[in-house]
Amino acid sequence: LEEIVQLEGPQTIAGLIVEPVTGTNGVLVPPDGYLQGLRALCDKHGILLIADEVMSGFGRTGAWFAVDHWQVVPDILTMAKGLTSAYVQLGAVGLRQKIADHFSAVPFPGGLTYGSHPVACAAALATLAVMEDDRLVDHARETGALMASLLADLATRHPSVGAVRSIGLFGIVELVRSRETLEPLAPFNGGSPEMTALGKFFREEGLYTFVRWNYFFTNPPLTITETELREGFAIIDRGLAIVDASVTSG
Numbered sequence: 146l147e148e149i150v151q152l153e154g155p156q157t158i159a160g161l162i163v164e165p166v167t168g169t170n171g172v173l174v175p176p177d178g179y180l181q182g183l184r185a186l187c188d189k190h191g192i193l194l195i196a197d198e199v200m201s202g203f204g205r206t207g208a209w210f211a212v213d214h215w216q217v218v219p220d221i222l223t224m225a226k227g228l229t230s231a232y233v234q235l236g237a238v239g240l241r242q243k244i245a246d247h248f249s250a251v252p253f254p255g256g257l258t259y260g261s262h263p264v265a266c267a268a269a270l271a272t273l274a275v276m277e278d279d280r281l282v283d284h285a286r287e288t289g290a291l292m293a294s295l296l297a298d299l300a301t302r303h304p305s306v307g308a309v310r311s312i313g314l315f316g317i318v319e320l321v322r323s324r325e326t327l328e329p330l331a332p333f334n335g336g337s338p339e340m341t342a343l344g345k346f347f348r349e350e351g352l353y354t355f356v357r358w359n360y361f362f363t364n365p366p367l368t369i370t371e372t373e374l375r376e377g378f379a380i381i382d383r384g385l386a387i388v389d390a391s392v393t394s395g
């Protein structure tokens with residue numbers, strides 16, 4: 146990244162946008178030091194660090210925000226989904242004081258038809274109150290530890306499982322045709338009869354989750370109980386037993 150910044154010229158880069166834990170593209174949890182390194186790189190060159198926490202924010206990873214796991218403070222942080230528990234549409238942007246101060250003197254030339262809509266803001270306040278009262282972030286972290294062990298267990302017992310990853314209640318299972326070649330069970334940006342059948346099985350069993358290409362997510366509500374989590378993983382277990390038949394070897 147340092148090389149790319151030098152190649153482009155740091156003065157040409159206003160901001161660096163990153164999902165601290167990449168979501169839809171595979172629950173990619175960065176190694177310790179990565180986000181701290183980005184922070185240092187941005188500081189060195191006067192580049193704003195922008196964290197997209199639309200998916201990873203509000204307790205999903207077992208911390209209020211994913212950046213908290215690495216004690217990194219971005220300059221700008223974007224939020225949505227969990228902010229209202231998705232009952233009402235709302236997005237929000239957090240700014241460090243020095244950036245907010247800039248806009249107290251300079252008008253921000255942006256506007257949305259429903260910006261700061263009172264109903265959405267009320268839903269956000271209610272959501273945050275429940276998250277605090279019910280200690281949902283702690284719950285996500287604690288239940289997330291159980292989910293990590295349930296995911297690891299799937300990986301040991303099902304040859305179709307190529308990889309599992311999770312942080313808090315943000316998890317993913319990647320399926321392969323062969324553990325030797327790691328050939329995905331469906332191609333990039335495509336589907337396969339096995340993945341369609343697995344998605345159908347989940348729905349028929351009452352498990353609603355995001356199935357995409359050769360993987361599916363395990364992102365339960367932050368209120369999930371241990372019993373419910375185990376119930377969900379029992380359905381996944383049965384679904385994978387069917388998929389295992391497509392595994393060629395290894």
Ligand SMILES: Cc1ncc(COP(=O)(O)O)c(C=O)c1O
Nearest residue numbers: 164168169197198199200225236
């Ligand atoms: C990580 C991430 N960033 C941004 C967005 C877009 O958010 P919005 O639809 O609130 O603009 C999404 C939506 O799925 C997302 O997952």
